[in-house]
Amino acid sequence: MAKRERPLSPFMHYRWQYTNTLSILHRLTGLFLAFGLIALVYWLVALAGGPEQYADAAAVLSSPLGNLALVAWSLSFFYHFLNGIRHLFWDAGHGFELKVARQTGWATFIGAIVLTAIFWTVLAVQMGGAA
Amino acid sequence: MSLRSPLSKVLGRGSAKNGVGHWWAQRVTASALILLTAWFVIALLSLPALDYASVAAWVHAPLSAVLLSLLVGTLVYHSQLGVQVVVEDYVASKGIKVLTMLIVNFVHVLLGALGVFAVLRVAFGAAV
Numbered sequence: 001m002a003k004r005e006r007p008l009s010p011f012m013h014y015r016w017q018y019t020n021t022l023s024i025l026h027r028l029t030g031l032f033l034a035f036g037l038i039a040l041v042y043w044l045v046a047l048a049g050g051p052e053q054y055a056d057a058a059a060v061l062s063s064p065l066g067n068l069a070l071v072a073w074s075l076s077f078f079y080h081f082l083n084g085i086r087h088l089f090w091d092a093g094h095g096f097e098l099k100v101a102r103q104t105g106w107a108t109f110i111g112a113i114v115l116t117a118i119f120w121t122v123l124a125v126q127m128g129g130a131a
Numbered sequence: 132m133s134l135r136s137p138l139s140k141v142l143g144r145g146s147a148k149n150g151v152g153h154w155w156a157q158r159v160t161a162s163a164l165i166l167l168t169a170w171f172v173i174a175l176l177s178l179p180a181l182d183y184a185s186v187a188a189w190v191h192a193p194l195s196a197v198l199l200s201l202l203v204g205t206l207v208y209h210s211q212l213g214v215q216v217v218v219e220d221y222v223a224s225k226g227i228k229v230l231t232m233l234i235v236n237f238v239h240v241l242l243g244a245l246g247v248f249a250v251l252r253v254a255f256g257a258a259v
Contacts, residue, residue: 041246048249054183
């Protein structure tokens with residue numbers, strides 16, 4: 001008698017799709033943004049500390065490493081923001097159709113990049129092109 | 132025949148000894164954060180500049196001080212709930228899990244207190 005195929009655990013044979021990548025990214029960006037809270041609070045505390053402390057914090061945040069972190073945090077934020085709205089619609093029972101789920105997935109991904117680009121463009125104009 | 136007590140059936144809580152409070156809190160804070168973070172980003176970009184005087188004057192205004200405090204508080208709450216799930220999912224050892232959660236909770240409460248206090252200090256301080 002031929003040996004029967006035994007069932008495998010889902011993670012052994014699920015095809016990797018961008019939809020599950022988006023799902024993992026939601027958690028990763030969320031965790032990364034938790035560390036961003038430290039930067040936000042650092043900025044506020046420096047503001048409360050007066051002009052000199054604020055200038056020091058601004059220098060740290062606008063250093064190359066600081067800028068890189070801020071760009072990463074802003075991209076993570078816009079992604080988590082848009083994908084979070086997607087999740088809330090799912091919680092309400094909408095948008096589960098395969099086609100809709102894929103479309104909103106792409107919209108989230110591209111939307112996050114577009115919003116980040118707009119954010120930094122406006123910020124650069126605001127800072128007189130010195131950003 | 133069920134061995135569950137009538138009280139246990141009514142509470143409907145199973146072995147986790149917890150209801151859907153965590154799940155709901157995450158969604159409610161998420162909904163609040165859609166509004167608060169959208170306001171924060173737009174307000175930040177609407178400032179004439181990001182120097183001390185402009186930012187301090189903005190935080191000094193009552194509406195921005197209140198909304199910023201709510202933002203910090205809600206962010207901290209939402210973040211704590213989210214990080215808690217990650218810790219529960221990936222930290223297998225009970226001892227390390229409890230210890231990690233203690234640290235995570237302490238850090239979140241500290242960040243929340245620092246953030247709100249900083250905003251209030253600017254808000255209640257002299258006008259810039």
